[in-house]
Amino acid sequence: MTGYVIRRLLWGVLLLILVSALTFVLFRILPTADPARLRAGHSANPKVIAEIRANLGLNKPLLTQFWLYMKGLFLHFDLGYSYYSGASVKSLIFGRLPATLSLTIGSAIIWMAIGLPIGIFSALRRRSRTDRSAMGVALLFISAPEYWLGLIVLYLFAADIGQVKVFPGSGSYAGVTADPGKWLTSLILPWLVLAAGFAAVYARLMRGSLIETMGEDYIRTARAKGLPERRVVMHHGVRAAITPILTIFALDVGVLLGGAVLIETVFDIPGIGRLNYDAITHADFPIIQGTVLLAALFIIVANIAVDIAYAYLDPRVRYS
Amino acid sequence: MLGTRAGRSEIPGSPIGKDAARGDEEPLLRVEDLRVSYSTEDGLVQAVDGISYELARGHTLGIVGESGSGKTVAALSVLGLTRAEGATVSGQIAFAGHGDLLALPEPQLRAVRGNEIAMVFQDPLSSLHPMYRVGAQIVEAIRAHREITKSAARARAIELLDLVGIPEPSVRVDSYPHELSGGQRQRAMIAMALSGEPKLLIADEPTTALDVTVQAQILALLSRLQRERGMALVLVTHDLGVVAEMADEIAVMYAGRIVEHAPAERIFEVPEHPYTWGLLRSIPTLDGPREELLTPIPGSPPSPLALPPGCRFHPRCPYSEPEHARTDPTLAPVPGQPDHEVACLLDPDVRRRLWSELRAESTQRSAT
Numbered sequence: 001m002t003g004y005v006i007r008r009l010l011w012g013v014l015l016l017i018l019v020s021a022l023t024f025v026l027f028r029i030l031p032t033a034d035p036a037r038l039r040a041g042h043s044a045n046p047k048v049i050a051e052i053r054a055n056l057g058l059n060k061p062l063l064t065q066f067w068l069y070m071k072g073l074f075l076h077f078d079l080g081y082s083y084y085s086g087a088s089v090k091s092l093i094f095g096r097l098p099a100t101l102s103l104t105i106g107s108a109i110i111w112m113a114i115g116l117p118i119g120i121f122s123a124l125r126r127r128s129r130t131d132r133s134a135m136g137v138a139l140l141f142i143s144a145p146e147y148w149l150g151l152i153v154l155y156l157f158a159a160d161i162g163q164v165k166v167f168p169g170s171g172s173y174a175g176v177t178a179d180p181g182k183w184l185t186s187l188i189l190p191w192l193v194l195a196a197g198f199a200a201v202y203a204r205l206m207r208g209s210l211i212e213t214m215g216e217d218y219i220r221t222a223r224a225k226g227l228p229e230r231r232v233v234m235h236h237g238v239r240a241a242i243t244p245i246l247t248i249f250a251l252d253v254g255v256l257l258g259g260a261v262l263i264e265t266v267f268d269i270p271g272i273g274r275l276n277y278d279a280i281t282h283a284d285f286p287i288i289q290g291t292v293l294l295a296a297l298f299i300i301v302a303n304i305a306v307d308i309a310y311a312y313l314d315p316r317v318r319y320s
Numbered sequence: 321m322l323g324t325r326a327g328r329s330e331i332p333g334s335p336i337g338k339d340a341a342r343g344d345e346e347p348l349l350r351v352e353d354l355r356v357s358y359s360t361e362d363g364l365v366q367a368v369d370g371i372s373y374e375l376a377r378g379h380t381l382g383i384v385g386e387s388g389s390g391k392t393v394a395a396l397s398v399l400g401l402t403r404a405e406g407a408t409v410s411g412q413i414a415f416a417g418h419g420d421l422l423a424l425p426e427p428q429l430r431a432v433r434g435n436e437i438a439m440v441f442q443d444p445l446s447s448l449h450p451m452y453r454v455g456a457q458i459v460e461a462i463r464a465h466r467e468i469t470k471s472a473a474r475a476r477a478i479e480l481l482d483l484v485g486i487p488e489p490s491v492r493v494d495s496y497p498h499e500l501s502g503g504q505r506q507r508a509m510i511a512m513a514l515s516g517e518p519k520l521l522i523a524d525e526p527t528t529a530l531d532v533t534v535q536a537q538i539l540a541l542l543s544r545l546q547r548e549r550g551m552a553l554v555l556v557t558h559d560l561g562v563v564a565e566m567a568d569e570i571a572v573m574y575a576g577r578i579v580e581h582a583p584a585e586r587i588f589e590v591p592e593h594p595y596t597w598g599l600l601r602s603i604p605t606l607d608g609p610r611e612e613l614l615t616p617i618p619g620s621p622p623s624p625l626a627l628p629p630g631c632r633f634h635p636r637c638p639y640s641e642p643e644h645a646r647t648d649p650t651l652a653p654v655p656g657q658p659d660h661e662v663a664c665l666l667d668p669d670v671r672r673r674l675w676s677e678l679r680a681e682s683t684q685r686s687a688t
Contacts, residue, residue, distance in 0.1 A: 217441060217446040218448060218449040220405075221447045221448065221509075221512075222449070224438070225433070225460065225461040225464050226432070226433040226464045226516075227464050228430065240449070240451060313451075314451060315450070315496045315498075316450055316496070316498050
């Protein structure tokens with residue numbers, strides 16, 4: 001098991017190096033806008049542009065640039081500096097991380113707390129009216145684009161533009177340490193909107209998985225022992241049915257930690273997704289590169305976590 | 321009200337009197353006109369269509385039939401397990417002073433299930449929960465019916481594993497099902513079934529999923545446990561060979577009904593139903609010559625969605641007459657043999673003649 005974990009971690013590092021190289025290729029070699037020109041502003045003369053290019057190291061051979069980039073990245077976590085504001089990308093990302101973490105974790109708790117019970121309930125009352133209507137609503141939320149849903153709830157409930165002024169509107173996010181009360185209230189709408197789609201997906205996943213599990217022979221054995229139906233469902237059915245769902249959950253959280261671009265943009269939450277969105281509009285490559293690498297890191301870590309967790313969740317899985 | 325004054329006179333381990341089930345004593349289990357149907361997308365499936373039988377304490381009933389004959393559904397219904405799976409069940413199941421199990425509300429039935437009636441299933445690998453240790457699953461069964469501490473239940477689980485012949489039970493108690501061999505898994509299932517000191521053990525094809533060499537061991541184990549604990553045993557199987565050694569009585573099922581029911585030795589010596597003849601003639605024997613051909617029963621069992629009219633066996637019966645497609649035979653005693661019942665439209669004398677011919681033919685074949 002330890003050997004397996006170490007091997008997985010080494011593979012993760014290798015994968016990260018490959019992703020880093022790929023982002024370098026994507027942003028430096030493919031034809032894009034010239035960063036030096038962007039930096040210099042509208043009416044800059046060629047001399048200034050050349051100077052900036054030299055400062056950014058863009059006049060060096062590509063291989064040298066690549067070497068410097070990789071060295072900085074892996075030895076000093078140096079992600080470079082924003083072309084636009086000149087701030088260090090590392091500090092920008094760390095500054096934005098708490099908002100994304102707050103959004104993702106809060107929303108994940110909500111969607112699991114809503115989606116899983118609905119899924120279990122639907123599975124046990126399969127083809128009943130409750131099941132059909134729950135799954136119908138779920139389909140609606142899966143199909144609804146989250147930015148659209150976000151705009152709708154802002155229109156309905158935001159304190160500034162809403163019909164019923166209940167929750168703080170877009171752009172009201174405050175850090176949890178700065179103002180915990182405002183942090184909580186400002187996140188309620190984004191949490192719910194982000195959770196809605198996921199809760200719907202997880203309700204359907206849980207339903208399908210539990211229906212399959214409840215047909216297994218060991219469920220019949222559990223009933224034959226004389227266990228109460230509640231224990232049969234929770235201890236025997238759900239225990240087995242939830243395992244594949246937890247692995248999908250870890251991957252979803254990993255993806256979201258890389259930035260929920262749409263939600264963060266609609267609600268103007270200063271998170272990684274918003275940082276990324278702004279960087280794209282300014283062709284601010286170091287930031288885009290940084291956020292892409294961060295997203296890759298989260299996904300790789302989530303994958304490794306899933307594989308290791310699986311060995312504990314399902315005793316039949318043992319790595320050697 | 322049946323079974324309220326169930327006697328305790330049947331001594332565990334005593335030699336089994338073949339006729340005791342028919343005696344004056346209140347039977348342990350009396351199934352009357354049991355019907356089980358499932359509504360499926362293709363229509364109503366009448367899996368069990370009015371079967372009745374009795375079983376005395378400490379006795380063994382073999383229920384034999386092909387897959388789809390309803391034998392498993394009939395067995396599951398005794399524990400009320402088909403009810404949980406959404407079937408419609410009617411009839412009466414009187415058990416050891418509990419009145420009609422089918423009329424019992426779920427909580428009371430649960431107290432019987434796994435406690436006084438236990439069940440062993442066909443495939444021990446899929447019947448044990450893959451994510452819990454064997455010991456934990458036995459402990460759960462023990463604690464479902466008794467208020468005892470976890471450690472006491474664990475000690476009891478180790479005892480039970482030892483009783484069913486699992487080596488190093490104090491180590492094996494912490495194994496997961498996939499870490500045990502097929503035979504050990506089935507032993508663990510049996511240990512779990514014994515956790516409530518059952519008066520009746522229902523074993524549904526307990527050896528079908530096992531290696532041939534292990535099958536005999538499991539049957540011997542069941543036989544020993546039954547003798548030691550005076551349990552009654554319902555042994556459901558498709559294999560007459562399995563019940564030959566163990567059963568006191570045998571009920572042969574076909575298409576949801578019992579077509580022949582008699583003491584075991586009569587089933588093997590003087591079977592009355594052409595379907596039973598077919599089953600007997602398709603068992604290989606060790607002492608017969610190797611070239612001896614087994615005689616399979618032609619055709620396959622009818623779909624429960626489209627049962628043939630009249631005698632349900634008539635499309636496959638070599639002796640059927642046109643009239644048999646119209647008349648539905650009922651299970652009735654053979655003349656002069658009150659404990660041998662058969663559902664066949666052929667004349668008793670004709671049946672006797674046909675069976676002696678078949679018998680002579682097979683002895684002749686083995687002689688050459």
